Each structure stands twice: as structure tokens, then as C-alpha cells.
Amino acid sequence: MTQPDTELRVSKIENGTVIDHVTAGEALRVLAILGIDGTEGETVSVGINVPSDRLGRKDVVKVEGMELSQDEVDVLSLIAPDATINIIREYEVIEKSRVDRPESVVGVLTCPNTNCITNAGEPVNTHFDVLDTGVQCRYCETIIRENITDHIET
Amino acid sequence: MRHEHVISAKQFSRADIEAVLDRAADFAADPQAASGHEGALLALAFFEPSTRTKMSFETAIKRLGGDTIDMGPVEFSSVSKGETLADTLRVLEGYADGIVLRHPMEGAATMASEFIDVPLFNAGDGAGQHPTQTLLDLFTIREEVGLDDLTIGIMGDLKYGRTVHSLAQALTNFDTRQHFISPDSLRLPRSVRYDLHEQGAQVREHEGYEEILSELDVLYVTRIQRERFPDEDEYHAVAGKYRLDAETIREYNEDLTVLHPLPRVDEIAADVDDLPGATYFEQAHNGVPVRMALLDMLL
Numbered sequence: 001m002t003q004p005d006t007e008l009r010v011s012k013i014e015n016g017t018v019i020d021h022v023t024a025g026e027a028l029r030v031l032a033i034l035g036i037d038g039t040e041g042e043t044v045s046v047g048i049n050v051p052s053d054r055l056g057r058k059d060v061v062k063v064e065g066m067e068l069s070q071d072e073v074d075v076l077s078l079i080a081p082d083a084t085i086n087i088i089r090e091y092e093v094i095e096k097s098r099v100d101r102p103e104s105v106v107g108v109l110t111c112p113n114t115n116c117i118t119n120a121g122e123p124v125n126t127h128f129d130v131l132d133t134g135v136q137c138r139y140c141e142t143i144i145r146e147n148i149t150d151h152i153e154t
Numbered sequence: 155m156r157h158e159h160v161i162s163a164k165q166f167s168r169a170d171i172e173a174v175l176d177r178a179a180d181f182a183a184d185p186q187a188a189s190g191h192e193g194a195l196l197a198l199a200f201f202e203p204s205t206r207t208k209m210s211f212e213t214a215i216k217r218l219g220g221d222t223i224d225m226g227p228v229e230f231s232s233v234s235k236g237e238t239l240a241d242t243l244r245v246l247e248g249y250a251d252g253i254v255l256r257h258p259m260e261g262a263a264t265m266a267s268e269f270i271d272v273p274l275f276n277a278g279d280g281a282g283q284h285p286t287q288t289l290l291d292l293f294t295i296r297e298e299v300g301l302d303d304l305t306i307g308i309m310g311d312l313k314y315g316r317t318v319h320s321l322a323q324a325l326t327n328f329d330t331r332q333h334f335i336s337p338d339s340l341r342l343p344r345s346v347r348y349d350l351h352e353q354g355a356q357v358r359e360h361e362g363y364e365e366i367l368s369e370l371d372v373l374y375v376t377r378i379q380r381e382r383f384p385d386e387d388e389y390h391a392v393a394g395k396y397r398l399d400a401e402t403i404r405e406y407n408e409d410l411t412v413l414h415p416l417p418r419v420d421e422i423a424a425d426v427d428d429l430p431g432a433t434y435f436e437q438a439h440n441g442v443p444v445r446m447a448l449l450d451m452l453l
């Protein structure tokens with residue numbers, strides 16, 4: 001539900017993705033998760049602390065020319081559990097979905113424990129189970145609570 | 155036991171534990187009684203040295219009529235040529251009916267179990283888990299004081315002590331009150347505290363043992379490792395605080411049962427050995443019947 005109010009602050013896009021209802025203050029982290037820093041020449045609009053009926057304040061991220069993969073949506077859900085994702089083609093919302101908190105994320109995060117077997121060059125993907133507050137490595141059981149985005153595999 | 159692999163104490167239910175301990179009690183009473191595993195081969199894949207754990211697995215399989223094959227020291231194996239753990243174990247599983255894995259990295263056993271079909275016995279993965287040690291610890295505690303209505307203190311290096319992590323998790327299956335005693339820098343890792351909390355365990359943490367000693371049925375002591383401290387003086391300051399002697403036990407709690415996974419350095423004074431509650435050598439011996447029980451049930 002893009003409010004008229006929001007419209008004024010963040011311009012419409014032709015093709016791409018609008019990530020709405022992001023937890024207020026998390027927009028820049030969402031961009032970090034998605035690896036969007038403008039170096040590809042993409043047009044990015046960000047609204048921070050936009051008024052919202054549902055959340056009071058929210059952030060909005062609009063990225064021209066990019067559609068999110070399921071992996072990206074999964075990680076996004078860890079820091080923006082209320083987010084809605086709108087895929088836009090020719091100024092129309094053609095798909096609208098809520099993010100779902102996954103039970104686990106595979107191959108997305110790097111384990112911060114340097115002595116974890118997933119950091120040893122073995123043929124294995126990282127696998128983090130999603131807890132109420134954070135994520136836990138299925139192999140070494142290390143829990144990440146803060147700054148989950150710092151651990152996204154590059 | 156339903157599980158094909160023994161990876162982590164977290165996988166044990168109370169029924170699993172009791173089944174293993176009951177079987178172990180049979181073997182402890184009569185080690186010669188075992189049979190039915192003639193010709194069984196157990197592969198010993200020790201990526202770091204552990205004479206005691208290795209020998210007790212060897213003894214256990216031989217008591218059952220089987221034998222071992224041994225990868226030997228890592229520096230002489232294909233690992234030194236850069237082979238992955240996953241590949242090494244996939245080769246070994248074609249040779250043996252079961253694999254015992256000791257590895258310096260956390261999560262090695264969990265990963266290994268994803269690559270092989272023969273039963274895997276985690277004999278310690280880094281600072282992670284040491285579930286077969288836990289079963290022999292539980293066996294010893296059950297023999298000495300019983301596992302329900304138990305007040306246990308676990309003292310020493312709780313951060314890196316994998317035997318502690320496994321034991322604490324396994325004890326949540328029983329009616330126990332757990333007291334953790336350590337220097338602040340060696341407290342239980344967040345992941346273990348999280349699991350204990352999730353299980354609704356009764357847990358308290360202490361910096362010194364004197365304040366709690368009189369309430370305990372069992373004190374489980376672990377070694378504070380010198381190499382964990384960058385500074386020798388810092389190590390001595392901390393280690394000295396966690397040294398237990400006979401006089402202290404007599405003063406605070408004559409009935410205390412003392413366990414230690416061994417080897418000890420000086421955290422338990424030699425004069426404790428003569429007290430009736432000194433149980434660490436029996437505990438070490440219990441490794442054989444407990445591992446016999448596990449092998450008997452899973453191979």
C-alpha cells in the first residue's frame with residue numbers, strides 16, 4: 001500500500017523492485033544485504049523514517065532494473081521481517097509478496113567462527129537455522145545476533 | 155538408540171541415554187559377555203592426538219570381537235597432501251563398518267555425517283562436542299549418586315571445554331540443577347547457554363566454587379588450558395583460583411563426588427585422590443563399557 005505521502009518522497013520506478021515496510025532505520029542495511037552500492041549504475045531511491053499506518057515509521061527501498069532472488073528475500077527477512085516486496089514492470093505492480101521468515105538460510109552467510117568446518121575449504125555450504133533472535137550455525141552452533149548482514153557471503 | 159550417528163549430546167533423549175547406560179552396565183559387570191561383532195572393523199580417524207579416547211574405542215571394539223584400522227598420524231596421511239575431510243571419510247567408509255572421528259574443527263562431525271552412511275562416532279570436534287565422553291560421564295554419575303534430583307557444579311574452562319558443552323546439554327534430560335563455575339573470560343558460550351535456556355534448565359553461574367561447594371552432589375572439574383591465555387601471569391592468576399584440594403573438600407562438603415575427564419594438570423591436588431568421592435579414574439575406566447554399548451547398538 002504505497003501511500004500518497006510516500007509517493008512524494010520516493011519517486012515511481014518503471015521496472016524493478018520496491019521493498020516496502022522495512023523496519024525503520026534498516027534501509028541501508030537492506031541495500032548492503034543486496035550488495036547494492038550504486039557502482040553498477042542502478043538507480044536507487046531510499047526513504048528512511050517514512051510515516052506508515054502499520055509501523056508508525058518505516059523505510060522504503062526502490063531499485064530500478066532489479067528483481068530479487070529467493071536467497072536475497074530469505075536474508076532480507078532476517079532483518080526486515082515485515083517487509084513487502086513489489087515487483088514493478090512498466091510502472092505497474094505485477095507481483096506483491098510478504099517476506100517469509102525461513103527456517104534456515106543456506107549458502108548465504110559466512111560463519112564468524114574461524115574454527116568452524118564450513119571455513120575449512122570442505123565441499124559444504126554454510127547452513128544457519130533461524131532463531132527468534134538471530135541465526136545459529138548448524139555445524140559449529142555459533143549464534144549470530146548482531147549485525148547479521150556483516151556475515152553475508154561475498 | 156534410533157540414531158545412526160553419534161554427533162552431539164543434543165540428539166540424545168532421556169530414553170536414548172538410559173538405553174546406552176543400561177547396556178553399558180551389563181558390559182561393566184561382564185566384559186567377556188559380549189559377542190556377535192566378530193570381524194567388525196572400526197576406522198579410527200584421529201586428526202588430532204587423543205591417546206585415551208582412541209585406546210578406549212580400540213579396547214571396546216576388541217572386547218566386542220572386532221578390530222580397528224587406523225589412519226595413523228595426520229602428517230603421514232593424504233590429508234597432508236590437501237585432501238578434504240569429506241573425501242578422506244568417503245574412502246574410509248568403504249573399508250570399515252563404523253568411523254570414529256576426532257577433528258580440531260567445530261562442526262566436523264556434523265559435516266562428516268552428511269557424507270557417509272556407516273555410523274559415525276564423534277570423538278571430539280574442536281571446542282564443540284564430545285558426546286561419547288558425555289555418556290561415560292553420565293554413566294559414572296548415575297553409578298555414584300544417580301541422575302535425578304542432582305545438583306552438579308561444572309568448573310574450569312567452560313568456553314572451550316567440549317566435554318562441558320555436551321554434558322550440560324545431556325543433563326537437561328534429567329532433574330538437575332547446574333552450577334557453572336569459571337573465570338569470566340571462560341564462561342559458557344552463548345550457544346550453549348541458549349540451548350540450556352531453551353530446555354528450561356536450572357542454571358546458575360559463579361566465579362568461585364567456595365560459595366556453592368556445600369550444595370553440590372557432584373563437582374565436574376575441567377582443565378584450564380594454558381594456551382588459551384596470551385599471558386602466563388594471567389593464566390596463573392586464574393588457574394590458582396580453581397584448584398581443589400582435600401582440605402577444602404573436607405571443610406565444605408565431605409560427601410562431594412569429584413569427576414574430571416582427565417588429563418588433569420594441577421586443578422585437583424593429588425591428596426584428593428584418597429578421598430572416597432574421587433571418582434575420575436573410575437570415570438576413565440567407564441569409557442570402555444559405555445563405548446562397547448554404543449558400538450554394540452549401532453554397528
Ligand SMILES: [Zn+2]
Nearest residue numbers: 111116137140
Ligand atoms: Zn559455524
